[in-house]
Amino acid sequence: MPANVTRTQKIVALLMIVVLGLALRIGGLDRVGFNEDEVHKAEAGRAYLGGNFLVNLEHPMLMKSLIAISLAAADTWNGSLGHFHQISEEVAVRLPNAIFGSLTAVVIFFLAQEFFGFEVGMLSALLWSIGTIAIMVNREAKEDTLLVFFTWLAYYLYLRAKKVATTDTRRAEWYYLASGGSFGLMLASKYFPHYLGLIFLFFVLRRDKEKFPPRRRRDTLLLLGACALGLILADPVVLLPGTWTYMLHYVGEGTMTHHGYLVMGRLYFDDPAHLRGGMPFYFYPLFLILKTPVSVLVALLVGLVEVWKRRGEHGAFFLIFMFLFWIVPFSLLSAKWLRYMLSWMPTVYMIAALGVFKIFTWTSAQVGQRNRRWVPALAVAVALVFLVEPASMSAQNAPYYTLYLNPLGLGRTAYYFPHDEMNDMGLREAIQQICMRAPKGTSVGGQTAPVFAYYFHRFGRNDLRYFDLSDQAQRMEAPPMAYIVVQDGRKYYENISFIQKVESYQTPIQTVEIGGAPAVRIYRDETFAELRIGR
DSSP: OOTTSOHHHHHHHHHHHHHHHHHHHHTTTTSSOOOHHHHHHHHHHHHHHTTOOOSSTTSOSHHHHHHHHHHHHHHHHHHTTTTSSOOOHHHHHHHHHHHHHHHHHHHHHHHHHHHHOHHHHHHHHHHHHHOHHHHHHHTSOSTHHHHHHHHHHHHHHHHHHHHHTTTOHHHHHHHHHHHHHHHHHHHTTOOOTHHHHHHHHHHHHHOOTTTSOOOOHHHHHHHHHHHHHHHHHHOGGGGSHHHHHHHHHHHTTTTOOOOOEEETTEEEBOSTTOSSSBSOTTHHHHHHHHHSOHHHHHHHHHHHHHHHHTTTSHHHHHHHHHHHHHHHHHHHSSOOOGGGGGGTHHHHHHHHHHHHHHHHHHHHHHHHHHOGGGHHHHHHHHHIIIIIHHHHHHHHTTTOGGGOOOGGGTTOTTTSOHHHHHTTTTHHHHHHHHHHHOOTTOEEEESOHHHHHHHHHHTTOTTOEEEETTOHHHHHHSOTTEEEEEOGGGOOTTTHHHHHHHHHHOOOSEEEEETTEEEEEEEEEOOOHHHHHTO
């Protein structure tokens, strides 16, 4: 830490960064209805409050436990002090991730500071707080936010253990213990054990035994023991045979009823079983390029050049290692989703922070040779371009952060990745409109049964009958004059022919637009049976 920055000032700066990140993450949390995964999480949270922990077993318990606590707190508030401002279930379910997503900035700061110093640490934390992609995922009730928080906290604690071990083995043991506990909570967030192996591999490749002494047997036992204990305490159902049976069924695609992901108007297979015809390898780089402010992309490019030049240093090698060991294997997998990118983004933002710092130090050196009085003005200009402008862009796109496109996207909102960009936005409003006008017992076709069931119940229309557009038998059995709800992000191989015919022969009776883009189109099915077959 620079000599002129006190501990109090550092704490205040970090607090401001966290508050900024939290403000961007919690604003308008209920402006968007639940997506399919979030309905499952809300139902699991309610089930936990009722003592049933055997739901949604493909995912660990930690996030669902936090959601249950949040729901209970919201219920208490709404039933007592919240008469004038009720907390919606959407807010309660998403709030834990918004909080942990904001706090991740502190973890990133400490890790970046260990390798590159105070300035790069602060820049890394700030870029995370205002980062569009990080905000997108942190506002969603998915396990990846907690996964990233505890993974990178464990990395930091492991690094501290390695450093401290050169002078104080007793203190190093406590760091190994804490790191193992954090890895356990990581696994209790999402079953991604390979992230634990990455940090082991990094230090094997570095081979610097003087600066990073190898673990003793006692250290390994403490680390793995704390990991196992943290996992069991936060996710005790992992010990049940039924959990493993269900997970094997889930991994074997036993619960999958449809296939496909639309990218720029073309369908790709999005499941691991399809090695050919899977999602394009450029999915994640393209998402990064289009969904990141141009100034941050420039900083990232400069940072990549800088870390390559300094690849012999531990910090630069760590960033290169984490950058490549994420993007290469994840790009080769057939299944790709926006939320998976969150684990990559701490590395991306740290590299970009290094780029911002390099740009400032180089330009200030050039300006300082002529007139040092211009250096403060240069610092302001750099902050405006690389920090204030991206933060402003994030704020302007609230609360529909997933729709953000930088100028490279040519204004084609929700065209490139409609599933992740729309993410069932507008579906709640479409269902509400149907509930207001549909006669009793009307059939409604869609592609997200849990969302329809949830909002049918909320809007008091349990009489409405849902059928799945991907199921040809259900389409055929639906009576005439059914409503059909179409979302570009929910077009699959199983329903694409039928939807294309509906769109060719009919005009939607209503279109729900989000951010200027059509999110949901509602049709009244007056077609013949042969059209319903979808051939």
